[in-house]
Amino acid sequence: MGRYGLKPSRQSAFPEKPLGSTRRDSARSWIVLVLIATALVLYISSEQVQRTILSLIFPSETQFTHTRKTILQMTTAHISLTLGATLLSAVVGIVVGIAVTRKAGKDFQQLVLRLNSFIQTFPPSAVIILAFPVLGFGWKPALLALFLYSLFPILGNTVVGFQSVSPAVIDSAKGMGMTWFQQLWIAEFPQALPMIFTGIRHSYILNLGTAAIAAVIGGEGLGTIIISGLTLRNSALVLSGTIVISLLAFLGEQLFHMVSSGR
Amino acid sequence: MTTGPVRPTLEESPSFLKAEHISVRYGETVALNDVTLHIPTNRVTVLIGPSGCGKSTTLRCINALVKTSSGHIDYGDASIQAMSETDLRRNMGYAIQSVGLMPHMTVEENVDLVPRLLGWKRSERTERVSRLLKLVRLDPQVYRNKYPHELSGGEAQRVGVARALGADPPVLLMDEPFGAVDPLTREQLQDEFIRIQRQLKKTVVFVTHDIDEAVRLADYLVIMKDGMIVQADTPEQILAAPANEFVERFLGPDRSLKRLSLFTADHCCLEQVVSGTGKPSEAQLPKGSNRCYWQVDADGKPIMGFTWIHNRIIERPITSSTHTVQPYSSMKECMSAILSLGMPATAVVDDDGRLYGEVRFETIQTISLS
Ligand SMILES: Nc1ncnc2c1ncn2[C@@H]1O[C@H](COP(=O)(O)OP(=O)(O)OP(=O)(O)O)[C@@H](O)[C@H]1O
Ligand SMILES: [Mg+2]
Numbered sequence: 001m002g003r004y005g006l007k008p009s010r011q012s013a014f015p016e017k018p019l020g021s022t023r024r025d026s027a028r029s030w031i032v033l034v035l036i037a038t039a040l041v042l043y044i045s046s047e048q049v050q051r052t053i054l055s056l057i058f059p060s061e062t063q064f065t066h067t068r069k070t071i072l073q074m075t076t077a078h079i080s081l082t083l084g085a086t087l088l089s090a091v092v093g094i095v096v097g098i099a100v101t102r103k104a105g106k107d108f109q110q111l112v113l114r115l116n117s118f119i120q121t122f123p124p125s126a127v128i129i130l131a132f133p134v135l136g137f138g139w140k141p142a143l144l145a146l147f148l149y150s151l152f153p154i155l156g157n158t159v160v161g162f163q164s165v166s167p168a169v170i171d172s173a174k175g176m177g178m179t180w181f182q183q184l185w186i187a188e189f190p191q192a193l194p195m196i197f198t199g200i201r202h203s204y205i206l207n208l209g210t211a212a213i214a215a216v217i218g219g220e221g222l223g224t225i226i227i228s229g230l231t232l233r234n235s236a237l238v239l240s241g242t243i244v245i246s247l248l249a250f251l252g253e254q255l256f257h258m259v260s261s262g263r
Numbered sequence: 264m265t266t267g268p269v270r271p272t273l274e275e276s277p278s279f280l281k282a283e284h285i286s287v288r289y290g291e292t293v294a295l296n297d298v299t300l301h302i303p304t305n306r307v308t309v310l311i312g313p314s315g316c317g318k319s320t321t322l323r324c325i326n327a328l329v330k331t332s333s334g335h336i337d338y339g340d341a342s343i344q345a346m347s348e349t350d351l352r353r354n355m356g357y358a359i360q361s362v363g364l365m366p367h368m369t370v371e372e373n374v375d376l377v378p379r380l381l382g383w384k385r386s387e388r389t390e391r392v393s394r395l396l397k398l399v400r401l402d403p404q405v406y407r408n409k410y411p412h413e414l415s416g417g418e419a420q421r422v423g424v425a426r427a428l429g430a431d432p433p434v435l436l437m438d439e440p441f442g443a444v445d446p447l448t449r450e451q452l453q454d455e456f457i458r459i460q461r462q463l464k465k466t467v468v469f470v471t472h473d474i475d476e477a478v479r480l481a482d483y484l485v486i487m488k489d490g491m492i493v494q495a496d497t498p499e500q501i502l503a504a505p506a507n508e509f510v511e512r513f514l515g516p517d518r519s520l521k522r523l524s525l526f527t528a529d530h531c532c533l534e535q536v537v538s539g540t541g542k543p544s545e546a547q548l549p550k551g552s553n554r555c556y557w558q559v560d561a562d563g564k565p566i567m568g569f570t571w572i573h574n575r576i577i578e579r580p581i582t583s584s585t586h587t588v589q590p591y592s593s594m595k596e597c598m599s600a601i602l603s604l605g606m607p608a609t610a611v612v613d614d615d616g617r618l619y620g621e622v623r624f625e626t627i628q629t630i631s632l633s
Pocket of ligand 1: 316317
């Protein structure tokens with residue numbers, strides 16, 4: 001049964017790949033992935049590399065690293081926060097998304113979709129600043145704020161993904177005697193998957209950025225170096241944090257791209 | 264000479280699938296209004312009627328996709344309400360009107376779906392998919408690995424039919440299964456359907472808009488209108504005696520001809536023939552303008568027909584295959600051959616083209632009046 005459910009679809013949201021060039025594209029994707037990963041590892045693991053690059057751009061600057069924390073530490077915290085929040089939102093978003101697209105939960109569907117578009121209008125900084133008085137200070141509140149904020153893209157996309165399954169398909173699935181679970185797993189989920197995937201990707205990128213702002217309420221990510229760069233008027237520090245976040249974004253995009261096109 | 268119906272009568276097919284006084288309401292709309300229908304076992308029941316008259320709804324009640332507002336449906340000894348929906352549906356292949364193939368699965372995976380759900384062995388299944396695809400006239404080599412969005416409407420429909428046949432269910436529910444197929448392929452599929460049905464003897468409920476298809480396939484024809492059954496009987500009976508003007512209009516102005524298509528030459532009217540290898544003398548040629556003499560060649564193939572018209576001997580050369588018929592040709596085709604040859608009868612030939620008998624115009628007349 002697993003084979004049915006998890007096979008990536010060639011339909012809908014996943015871009016159609018031109019025939020014949022699959023192999024070359026696949027090789028190219030891997031090369032890009034390895035390049036980004038290498039750049040990231042080189043940069044975060046060696047202060048020498050950071051110093052060399054940053055001094056090229058800001059020759060007059062003298063301080064290139066944060067006084068208390070290494071880039072490696074901050075990156076680890078940043079990744080944990082981002083992935084943790086994304087994973088949580090994915091699990092909760094998909095489960096709730098499935099629930100409200102079932103017969104019993106249909107009543108809540110409109111509510112969920114409306115809440116989704118409402119929350120999308122909040123800028124990330126507002127989310128963090130609003131979270132502070134309510135949730136307090138530290139990485140746990142940061143995680144909670146990120147989770148709540150990134151839940152809705154996944155939830156919304158899950159609902160839309162399941163809504164896009166044609167009634168004829170559901171009908172024929174029922175008509176051939178599929179159980180409730182088989183209908184969900186074999187007939188519907190694979191068709192909703194591209195949309196869900198897009199939601200997860202969106203939410204990952206969103207979290208990557210919001211996690212930086214979360215430094216103000218004690219999320220110990222790359223926002224720490226960016227904020228101290230801003231207070232010290234040291235652009236090199238801001239850039240250093242930004243470089244890593246950008247590389248993480250590229251890496252994520254590339255991974256999502258490769259998984260969704262089945263390479 | 265037998266002029267009775269060719270097909271077996273329905274009395275031999277007691278029903279194990281019975282809808283008793285079922286009604287279905289969608290809000291204000293009454294889709295079915297007190298319908299009672301006993302589906303003859305191992306026979307083809309065809310539902311026909313104008314759009315929106317409740318044909319699909321009837322099918323969907325049978326496999327419990329639609330709940331009846333009143334009345335009940337019995338499958339065997341039990342009411343279907345009391346059965347597990349999953350078990351019920353696995354006994355019934357359903358080819359739905361809108362096809363509904365899984366877009367993320369290949370043709371093969373789609374056809375394989377039900378056997379797979381039922382846990383059949385892989386080796387058995389692969390072979391079965393090929394057989395089923397051939398049955399609906401799709402080349403397995405070409406279509407196996409295609410996705411539904413790469414198929415034409417008619418091809419997708421045929422895959423839908425193959426999928427419904429997948430696990431060899433005893434009951435088949437088919438909602439306009441050949442609706443989007445071109446007339447030629449449709450006819451081939453009907454032939455194939457009749458051939459398989461003779462072997463497999465499934466209990467089939469078939470919905471169509473095409474009265475010719477209905478007459479051709481039905482053992483039991485159900486004509487519906489506005490959520491009610493107007494007339495349900497054998498096609499012979501309905502064509503001979505439409506219950507009201509609606510049915511008569513529905514059958515069309517050529518219903519007498521349609522009725523003729525239900526009888527085949529061998530079942531009704533193989534007459535003794537008068538033939539010889541030479542031209543007939545006046546004494547050899549049977550008297551009356553309703554009889555013929557057939558001249559045959561050395562192989563026994565008819566080459567010329569003779570008859571009396573206004574006290575003169577008329578001769579007509581037999582030059583084309585439309586001038587003769589075969590034992591399994593329909594009476595409609597016999598009629599056409601008689602007209603195209605311009606004789607009071609047509610020669611019936613066997614598979615090798617040898618003279619086998621004749622069908623006379625007067626016999627056809629008798630049948631159409633009966
Ligand atoms: N899900 C539904 N909700 C509301 N009304 C419905 C629904 N399904 C069918 N109907 C109505 O019930 C009636 C019967 O529909 P049904 O689909 O059985 O017709 P049909 O005979 O199959 O027509 P067609 O030949 O066009 O397929 C129609 O008036 C239709 O509008
Ligand atoms: Mg219909």
